[in-house]
Amino acid sequence: MSQTLSDRLDRAADLLRDCESVVVGFSGGVDSALVARLAVDVLGTNRVLAVTGLSAAVPEVQRRAARTFAAEQGIPHLEVETRELERERYVRNEGDRCYHCKSVLWPALREVARGRGLRTLVDGANADDLWDYRPGGRAGTEHGVRSPLAQAGIDKAGVRTASRRLGLSTWDAPAAPCLASRLAYGVSVTADRLGQVERAEDGLRALGFVEVRVRHHGDCARVELAPAELATAGARAHAIAGALRRAGFARVLLDVEGYRRGALNESLPLVELRRGRVA
Amino acid sequence: MSGGTPLAVSDALRLLRAEGVPARGASLAGADGEVLAIAADAGELAAIGALAHRLRALGFRYVALDLDGDTESSDRDVTTSSRTT
Numbered sequence: 001m002s003q004t005l006s007d008r009l010d011r012a013a014d015l016l017r018d019c020e021s022v023v024v025g026f027s028g029g030v031d032s033a034l035v036a037r038l039a040v041d042v043l044g045t046n047r048v049l050a051v052t053g054l055s056a057a058v059p060e061v062q063r064r065a066a067r068t069f070a071a072e073q074g075i076p077h078l079e080v081e082t083r084e085l086e087r088e089r090y091v092r093n094e095g096d097r098c099y100h101c102k103s104v105l106w107p108a109l110r111e112v113a114r115g116r117g118l119r120t121l122v123d124g125a126n127a128d129d130l131w132d133y134r135p136g137g138r139a140g141t142e143h144g145v146r147s148p149l150a151q152a153g154i155d156k157a158g159v160r161t162a163s164r165r166l167g168l169s170t171w172d173a174p175a176a177p178c179l180a181s182r183l184a185y186g187v188s189v190t191a192d193r194l195g196q197v198e199r200a201e202d203g204l205r206a207l208g209f210v211e212v213r214v215r216h217h218g219d220c221a222r223v224e225l226a227p228a229e230l231a232t233a234g235a236r237a238h239a240i241a242g243a244l245r246r247a248g249f250a251r252v253l254l255d256v257e258g259y260r261r262g263a264l265n266e267s268l269p270l271v272e273l274r275r276g277r278v279a
Numbered sequence: 280m281s282g283g284t285p286l287a288v289s290d291a292l293r294l295l296r297a298e299g300v301p302a303r304g305a306s307l308a309g310a311d312g313e314v315l316a317i318a319a320d321a322g323e324l325a326a327i328g329a330l331a332h333r334l335r336a337l338g339f340r341y342v343a344l345d346l347d348g349d350t351e352s353s354d355r356d357v358t359t360s361s362r363t364t
Contacts, residue, residue, distance in 0.1 A: 186310055217309035220316070222343050230324070237321035241346040253308060253316050253343035256328040 009038070009162055011152035016042045019120035019146065023113040025105065026050035026077070027058075028066025031124030031156075033170040034163050035148060036075050039122070050075050051112055053082040053105045056191040057178040059198045061205075069170060080108055085191060090180075093189045095135070097180060102139035110143065121145045127155040174211045187218045196221075196248045203243030207236065213259055214244070220251035224259040282312035283339040290337050291315055300326050306345070315339040321346075 070077035090100035125147035163171035211226035244252040308314040
């Protein structure tokens with residue numbers, strides 16, 4: 001591990017120590033997993049609780065990953081039901097959907113923290129996230145959430161390197177944003193659509209594809225595969241289409257460019273991206 | 280640009296064929312017609328991918344292979360929108 005990354009991890013540890021006790025917003029992904037592990041290392045298990053918010057937007061594979069990681073690492077873990085699907089602005093699925101989701105999540109976690117006598121909410125945002133379009137981060141700021149990785153200047157590559165050195169099983173886990181991120185902006189978020197996407201992605205993983213995104217465009221599914229996997233996809237078009245049809249999609253498209261992080265954000269007006277919000 | 284037009288679909292089909300991609304047809308997909316859906320053999324995936332930037336420049340946000348066209352041996356040559364909500 002480079003001296004710089006080591007220094008930054010020390011800084012993140014110091015930030016967590018200053019928090020005294022924490023609730024970690026824990027998805028089970030590589031970022032929040034590292035924060036949860038660092039928090040336990042610094043504060044001990046009595047002053048750390050990793051909390052996973054559950055709704056139809058969180059796929060079962062991710063729920064299992066969170067449970068497994070917490071159990072492996074001996075991290076106290078709690079799941080709470082969240083109700084973002086009851087929030088009209090969230091369901092409408094405009095460019096600020098994540099803001100409305102996190103505006104439901106963080107108060108729920110604050111209640112948990114209050115009940116357990118834990119002082120600070122922390123999340124897994126990293127330094128790269130500061131440069132991406134992340135309206136959910138604004139909700140975090142409004143609710144006093146701290147981001148030790150981002151504050152310490154640890155980017156995604158640093159998160160993976162540190163996780164590997166710490167022996168965390170998440171170090172090479174693919175990014176796993178919630179299922180609502182698969183719905184094109186303007187396509188309303190419903191439990192049925194989220195279920196379609198989850199079944200479709202499960203079906204593609206059963207075919208052996210690893211990094212998959214099924215984008216729901218309302219009248220069709222557009223499949224994004226990692227560029228390395230796209231090369232073999234042509235020969236498996238029948239199987240891909242079959243998996244998607246079984247999930248309930250009548251029309252199936254295969255993106256010829258493959259997976260691009262934040263691809264659906266490309267539809268947002270540039271001016272609003274620069275402002276970091278969408279009206 | 281939020282989506283393509285039937286005219287842009289025709290231009291896309293012309294470009295594909297001019298570059299030697301034997302596309303059977305193309306159509307708009309997505310709630311706003313933001314996807315160019317190309318009906319062609321799946322073996323043409325890489326060739327279409329190489330043209331993706333030029334195709335997107337015609338007004339589409341995404342370029343995709345229409346697997347219905349491949350798996351059902353459709354010979355449709357659609358140039359109209361198939362938008363639904």
